[in-house]
Amino acid sequence: MIIRDVAEADWRQIWPFLRQICRDGETFSYPTDISEELARDFWLLAPPNRTVVAVDEAGVVLGTAKMNANQMGNAGHVASASYMVDPAHSGKGVGRALCEESLRWARERGFRAMQFNAVVASNTHAVRLYESLGFRVVGTIPEGFHHPALGYVGLHIMHRAL
Template sequence: MLNIRQAEADDADAIWSIIEPIIRTGEVYTLPREMSRHEALAYWFAPAHRAFVAEDDSGIVGTYYLRANQAGGGSHVANCGYATVAWATGRGVARAMCEHSLEHARSRGFRAMQFNFVIRTNDRAVRLWQRCGFAIVGTLPKAFLHPQAGYVDAYVMFREL
């Protein structure tokens, strides 16, 4: 059974253990690969972000943050960032967090959700977001420097709530 709850300061070590390898590989996030623990957690727990964790009997297996995608006239559109522990890949954690984020965003009055920069080579994420109702509404040609694949496209993905 997966429980998703708002993250607390005591969750910082678990969140760092999930996001550090993702940051270091540089394959799916635009965060600097050399980002420190302090910088990464400050980003994840930024005042404009509401951070969550997904936990099961083994502990915290995923995390995400929710925020307004833009300020002012764009503040009705939500944005999220998701991360799961590597061994939980394919076990429905990301899907559960996405569904939770959509429900939570709707309850906070957001009218849509947008992912600004989904890396084309992140096939699992692209397929999952599409199964969750997101459409690719734009392609940013060669916008991301992937450490193995070189310059690759990034997608803008969107869905109404």
């Protein structure tokens, strides 16, 4: 697996699984009917932020991540990131590799911490992954996310010092 900066041509592989993940409505707070244009604007970040893809040796996009400052100004020393793994490639370490890359990126740029603002509590795979990488839940917004099958569930804020 190779992790590299996203290229314009990668979008045609990202969009189908990003659209499906949003449509499923189980893990992201993006609109379930998100348009391609809005999704592209949300996901493909310009420097100094960064969007990457994880690809296999054939160039197939396995997953993607975006990295950025969580806030601006005097709170700009905390990074954030989001990850999407093509469901066809889940369970293969893609999410872990993308998260590790975002942590490396944040450290290199002098961020002091990384914070995830909205980790759906019922997304136990993601919560376990983040905890295994040193993140901890610092707060939960009760019923902060409306899951299509489970109803209202908590929305975790997760943090890790760098």
